[in-house]
Amino acid sequence: MTIPTSSGPFTHASTSVQKTMFMVLLALLPATAFNMYLFGWPAIFLFAVTIGSCVIIEAGCLMLAGRPVKVTLADNSAVLTGWLLAASLPPWAPWWIGLLGAIFAIAMAKHAFGGIGQNVFNPAMVGRTVLLISFPVVMTAWVAPHPLFSVGAPGFADAIAITFGGHMPDAMSSASALGHIKTELSRGIPATQSITQVPDMMDMALGYRAGSMGETSILLILAGGLFLMAKRIISWHIPVTVIGSLFLIAEIFHTADPVHFTSGTFHLLSGATFLGAFFIATDYVTSPVSKKGQLIFGVGCGLLIWLIRNFAGYPEGVAFAILLMNALTPIIDRYTRPRVFGRDRKGEPLALSKEKP
Amino acid sequence: MKLYPVRGGIHPEYRKEQTSEKAIVLMPMPAALYIPLQQHIGAPAEVLVKEGDLVKKGQMIARSQGVISSPQHAPTSGRIAAITEVAAPHPSGLPQTTIIIEPDGKDEWAVLPEPIADPFAADPHLIHERVAQSGIVGMGGAAFPSAVKLNLGTQKKLDTLLLNGAECEPYLTCDDRVMREYADEVIDGARIMAHALGTPRVVIGIELNKPEAITIMSKAASAFAGVEVIGVPVQYPMGSERHLVQAITGLETPARKLTADLGIVVHNVATARAVHHSVRFGRPLVSRVVTVSGRAIREPNNILTPIGTRITDLIEFCGGFATRPESIVNGGPMMGQPLASLEAPVVKGTSGILALTTEEINDQPTSSCIRCGSCVTICPCGLSPVEMAAFIRKDNLEGAAKLGVRDCFSCGSCSYVCPSHIPLVHYFNYAKGMLSDLERELRKNDRVKTLVEVRTIRIEKAAEAKKAALAAKKTAAAPAATPTVDEEKTNA
Numbered sequence: 131m132t133i134p135t136s137s138g139p140f141t142h143a144s145t146s147v148q149k150t151m152f153m154v155l156l157a158l159l160p161a162t163a164f165n166m167y168l169f170g171w172p173a174i175f176l177f178a179v180t181i182g183s184c185v186i187i188e189a190g191c192l193m194l195a196g197r198p199v200k201v202t203l204a205d206n207s208a209v210l211t212g213w214l215l216a217a218s219l220p221p222w223a224p225w226w227i228g229l230l231g232a233i234f235a236i237a238m239a240k241h242a243f244g245g246i247g248q249n250v251f252n253p254a255m256v257g258r259t260v261l262l263i264s265f266p267v268v269m270t271a272w273v274a275p276h277p278l279f280s281v282g283a284p285g286f287a288d289a290i291a292i293t294f295g296g297h298m299p300d301a302m303s304s305a306s307a308l309g310h311i312k313t314e315l316s317r318g319i320p321a322t323q324s325i326t327q328v329p330d331m332m333d334m335a336l337g338y339r340a341g342s343m344g345e346t347s348i349l350l351i352l353a354g355g356l357f358l359m360a361k362r363i364i365s366w367h368i369p370v371t372v373i374g375s376l377f378l379i380a381e382i383f384h385t386a387d388p389v390h391f392t393s394g395t396f397h398l399l400s401g402a403t404f405l406g407a408f409f410i411a412t413d414y415v416t417s418p419v420s421k422k423g424q425l426i427f428g429v430g431c432g433l434l435i436w437l438i439r440n441f442a443g444y445p446e447g448v449a450f451a452i453l454l455m456n457a458l459t460p461i462i463d464r465y466t467r468p469r470v471f472g473r474d475r476k477g478e479p480l481a482l483s484k485e486k487p
Numbered sequence: 488m489k490l491y492p493v494r495g496g497i498h499p500e501y502r503k504e505q506t507s508e509k510a511i512v513l514m515p516m517p518a519a520l521y522i523p524l525q526q527h528i529g530a531p532a533e534v535l536v537k538e539g540d541l542v543k544k545g546q547m548i549a550r551s552q553g554v555i556s557s558p559q560h561a562p563t564s565g566r567i568a569a570i571t572e573v574a575a576p577h578p579s580g581l582p583q584t585t586i587i588i589e590p591d592g593k594d595e596w597a598v599l600p601e602p603i604a605d606p607f608a609a610d611p612h613l614i615h616e617r618v619a620q621s622g623i624v625g626m627g628g629a630a631f632p633s634a635v636k637l638n639l640g641t642q643k644k645l646d647t648l649l650l651n652g653a654e655c656e657p658y659l660t661c662d663d664r665v666m667r668e669y670a671d672e673v674i675d676g677a678r679i680m681a682h683a684l685g686t687p688r689v690v691i692g693i694e695l696n697k698p699e700a701i702t703i704m705s706k707a708a709s710a711f712a713g714v715e716v717i718g719v720p721v722q723y724p725m726g727s728e729r730h731l732v733q734a735i736t737g738l739e740t741p742a743r744k745l746t747a748d749l750g751i752v753v754h755n756v757a758t759a760r761a762v763h764h765s766v767r768f769g770r771p772l773v774s775r776v777v778t779v780s781g782r783a784i785r786e787p788n789n790i791l792t793p794i795g796t797r798i799t800d801l802i803e804f805c806g807g808f809a810t811r812p813e814s815i816v817n818g819g820p821m822m823g824q825p826l827a828s829l830e831a832p833v834v835k836g837t838s839g840i841l842a843l844t845t846e847e848i849n850d851q852p853t854s855s856c857i858r859c860g861s862c863v864t865i866c867p868c869g870l871s872p873v874e875m876a877a878f879i880r881k882d883n884l885e886g887a888a889k890l891g892v893r894d895c896f897s898c899g900s901c902s903y904v905c906p907s908h909i910p911l912v913h914y915f916n917y918a919k920g921m922l923s924d925l926e927r928e929l930r931k932n933d934r935v936k937t938l939v940e941v942r943t944i945r946i947e948k949a950a951e952a953k954k955a956a957l958a959a960k961k962t963a964a965a966p967a968a969t970p971t972v973d974e975e976k977t978n979a
Contacts, residue, residue: 137913139899140841141499141657141820142849145906147857205854247855247907365864419860419873468869470891471494471729472742477891480741482748 147246151206153363157354158213158409162344164337168275169221171289173343177216179225179293183232184212191241207246211235214254214410217344218402218449219261222273224296227265231257251456252416255449262449272340274304304340307400311392312445320389325396334399345402355408364412367421371428372407372435373398379436390440397436406431406448416456423459423466430455488717491737493730495867496722497900499657499821501696502847505780505787507660511668513791514804516594520795521573522548522559522586526834527624528631529555534586540567543597545771548586551619557632557835558622561597562773562793565590576798576817576834580827588795599769606679606766611640614683614766621765622772622835627651627662627726627755628818630836633762636754639747640685646750648681649735650759652693652700653719653726656819659839661776662756664789666693666700669760670707674714676759679766681713684752689714691756692731696721723821724867724898728753742894757838777833779805783812783842792833798840799829812842820847821899851908862901862911868894872901872911879914884921892918 166174188208192199215231235257243249262269276283284292284299291297305313307328314324329339337347345351358364381394397403402410411417411431418427431451438447469475525531532549542548542561549559568589572582603609603617619634639645650673654662666673674691681689691708693701695718708714719725719734729740731753738749746753757775764770773794780787785806792801798815802808816823817831818839826840833840862872870891878886892915901911 136825136910137897137916138816138823138825139821139903139912140814140816140823140825140843140848141903142851142908143497143499143904144849145904146851146908147854147906150857150859150906201852202854207857245855247857414857414859417858419858419863419871421860421864424860463874467871467874467890468494468863468866470742470870470894471868472740472744472894473891477889479743480739482741482744 147205147207150363151210153361154210154358154409155206155213157358157363158217158344159354161337161347161350161354161405162213162217164347164350165217165221165343165345167278168337168346169273169343170276170278170283171286172284172292173221175289175293176219176221176223176225176228177213177343180216180219180228180232181209181212183229184208184215184236187232187236188241191237191245195241195245197245202246205246208236211240211253211257213344214252215257217405217409218254218258218342220269220271220273221343222292222298223268223271224298225293227261227268230264231261233257234260247415249415250459251453252410252413255410255453255456259449259453262444270306270309271298272304272306272309274340275338306340306445307334307396308439308445312439315390321392322388325392328400331395331399334396341400342402342405345405348399348404351404351408355404358408358412364408365421365424367424368412368417368428368431369407371425372411372432373403375429375432376403376435377432379433383440397439401439401446402448403435406435406452410448411452411455416452416459418459418462418466420463420466420468422468423462426462426466427455427459430458488715490717490719490734493720493722493725493734493867494869495865495900496724496730497865497903498721499723499903501657501721502780503658503660503663503696505658505782506778506789507663507697509660509664509788511664511776511789511791514793514796514801516563516590516592516793517796517800518589519568519797520562520565520588520590520793521797521832522562522588522795523573523575523832523834524549524559524584524586525575526559526630526794526836527557528629529553529557531584532556532559534570534584536567536570536586538567538569541565541591542567542588543595545599545769545773546597547620547622547771548588551622551632555632555635557624558620558771559586559794560622560771560773561588562795563588563590564593564595564597574828574831576824576826576831576837578824578827580831585832599771602769603766607682609682611637611683611685614679617765617769618683618762621761621770623758623761623765624772624835625755626757626761626775626835626838628822628836628838630834633754633758636747636752637680637683639745639752640683643747644750645684645686645747645752647688647690647736647752648677648684648686649732649746649751649753650677650689650691650756651726651728651731651753652691652697652704652756653731654697655694655721655723655726656821656823656839657723658780658841659778659819660780661778661789661838663697663700665757665760665776666697666704670703672760672763673756674704674707674711674759675767676761676763677754677756678711678714680754680759680762686750686752687713690735691716692719692725692735693717694719694721694725723900727867727896727898730867772835775833775835775837777801777837778839779841780839781812781816781841781843782847783808783810783844785809792837794833794835796833797829798826798831798833801833801840802829802842808842810844813845813848814841814843816841816843821903822897853909854907856907856909859906861904861906865900865904867898867900868896870895872915875918876909876911876914879918884918884925887915887918888922893922895919 239256377394434451573585
């Protein structure tokens with residue numbers, strides 16, 4: 131028997147980083163699988179390229195840093211980053227978009243900061259944002275749904291041409307709902323009129339619409355999010371505040387000025403609102419650790435999404451909003467530490483009183 | 488009864504079923520008993536016997552020294568075989584002075600102090616005195632001399648004695664069994680303690696995962712006014728004194744204060760039973776119930792063990808090891824201490840001996856923190872373990888202290904939930920140790936500085952006195968001479 135060198139406890143929950151990440155992947159699966167079906171072979175190819183690149187780049191970075199490669203890769207975090215990055219890409223984008231995105235996400239946003247747990251910004255969102263700014267045309271080339279094996283959907287060979295040959299068929303492109311309304315508004319056409327040209331709310335909720343590779347099915351994303359909450363991987367604080375604050379501010383402005391502002395429901399159902407609220411804003415590493423901090427973070431994200439969608443140059447603002455709030459996370463953490471037992475907020479011992487708090 | 492919410496906490500796997508239905512059994516007298524002089528917080532006891540002496544069961548063999556201390560008694564009759572250094576039941580395994588008794592097998596009682604006929608009419612001081620002389624210490628694990636705590640009524644206005652039957656540590660069932668099998672003795676002890684403290688009210692807090700104990704204790708308590716049993720939520724660390732007080736009264740004990748400052752004194756249920764024995768029968772604390780459990784133990788059990796029984800003997804009584812244990816823990820798995828040696832004896836604060844397998848401990852290699860925030864959410868003290876650990880890793884102890892690392896009582900909840908298996912408690916224990924070392928060093932420096940200053944002043948004074956004396960002598964020698972201008976200057 132050796133002399134024990136460690137303090138207790140001598141029992142541990144059966145949690146691990148690997149299990150946590152795996153649960154998130156599992157929760158993403160239905161929504162993503164639906165989108166793979168909806169956008170067909172090109173989406174499946176791009177998805178594979180993006181995740182594959184992320185894993186390979188992660189391995190390379192780990193080797194350069196002299197860290198254990200196998201063990202660290204097994205934590206699934208690179209797969210998750212790749213998955214979320216792919217989920218935020220236009221489904222028929224060429225292969226090099228996935229590869230470049232992976233380089234920015236894994237090498238620049240994650241490993242340059244010190245690897246898992248050390249990054250300030252959400253890697254997938256950094257990847258997406260850099261791509262969007264650098265390649266605005268490719269990154270906004272949306273396609274209407276072309277379900278696998280349906281008439282007019284690209285076959286295996288066509289898909290190879292789309293993903294690896296850069297042959298984006300013009301006829302198949304389609305605007306996203308957010309993009310359409312923004313363009314029309316800039317031409318002086320009121321939102322009340324242009325909203326009739328986007329898919330109806332039911333199609334939007336079910337996900338039968340143009341959009342990024344993993345964002346369109348609100349219902350499946352919601353199901354995944356609720357699964358994560360039930361498994362206590364995430365708590366309600368961030369998703370509810372992101373969605374709630376976005377809905378509220380959109381609804382207030384919509385009521386006051388429906389010509390320029392679309393409804394709260396429309397904001398929730400379009401773009402990456404749900405994917406962002408449940409799967410990206412809730413990223414452990416880049417969001418606050420305290421529940422109070424998470425509430426502030428969520429409200430900040432919700433308001434920024436609305437501001438960017440309405441007043442900035444881009445029709446979609448989820449990625450920007452989350453990155454901006456990521457930057458605020460350290461300061462939010464600093465000011466939202468819980469009150470220590472027996473002390474006031476300043477850290478002084480409580481006054482001795484027999485009053486119940 | 489309305490309960491109040493308590494922050495954070497966890498729901499570990501309790502694994503109490505290994506022993507919760509095992510009635511208390513008596514440990515056969517081992518070949519030798521090892522009675523360390525220090526089994527309590529405070530000064531070690533002073534030896535009263537010498538090698539070769541014959542002692543009777545319950546005879547005092549070491550007396551308390553100073554205000555915070557406790558005597559030791561012979562747990563059985565026999566011969567003092569040696570007074571020597573033996574490994575202590577402490578993670579360091581360092582030796583401490585221990586009286587070794589060879590039992591004679593007769594288990595003959597010494598002449599005990601007379602029972603206190605009507606303790607409720609007795610002067611509280613008489614009860615304090617009796618409890619102190621009986622060597623009773625907190626049996627929940629902290630082992631603070633109980634008489635000192637019973638004396639708080641003379642200094643503070645108290646209204647409630649809170650009896651802690653939460654037993655929130657996984658595995659441990661000794662308090663559960665004591666409550667189920669000796670409810671009347673526990674309640675009688677509690678009422679005596681309440682009388683000694685001057686508190687009109689006795690509340691017994693028991694976690695709801697012990698329904699039999701709650702039923703039996705409630706029935707036993709129903710005979711007395713002012714004694715109530717309250718089921719408290721199953722939420723580790725409910726058995727922490729401050730958290731139990733908060734759950735039951737809603738009062739939050741200020742930092743650096745005691746629950747007694749709020750009028751509440753907390754004692755463990757087994758301690759109450761020991762008080763019953765000492766007041767009603769004059770019997771000192773010579774044995775206790777110990778839970779021996781863990782999957783590496785062949786037959787886990789609750790055992791009434793003479794103080795001083797070696798842990799190895801206790802484990803042998805439980806059929807030895809079923810498999811190789813990964814760790815032997817003294818106490819519960821959350822806050823217990825690892826044991827360096829099985830040769831160490833059971834002491835008054837030993838609530839459990841656990842032989843745990845690798846699977847039970849489930850200690851995975853540490854990976855990077857992913858800032859999941861679980862530790863912040865569950866910390867019952869409202870601390871931010873993730874941030875404190877980051878500071879301590881960089882040896883920024885000052886930063887960790889500012890975040891309140893000294894308010895951490897090492898309940899282990901953060902380490903338990905951490906998905907990256909970071910040994911957070913280990914960091915905090917390290918920081919607390921280093922910080923108290925630094926403080927001691929500072930105090931020492933301050934003291935040295937003060938001493939130097941005092942010395943300088945003393946030397947100056949002496950020099951002045953000498954000068955004055957010299958001047959006086961001079962004046963005496965020339966009383967007629969008027970001081971010259973020069974002299975005046977020098978005097979000024």
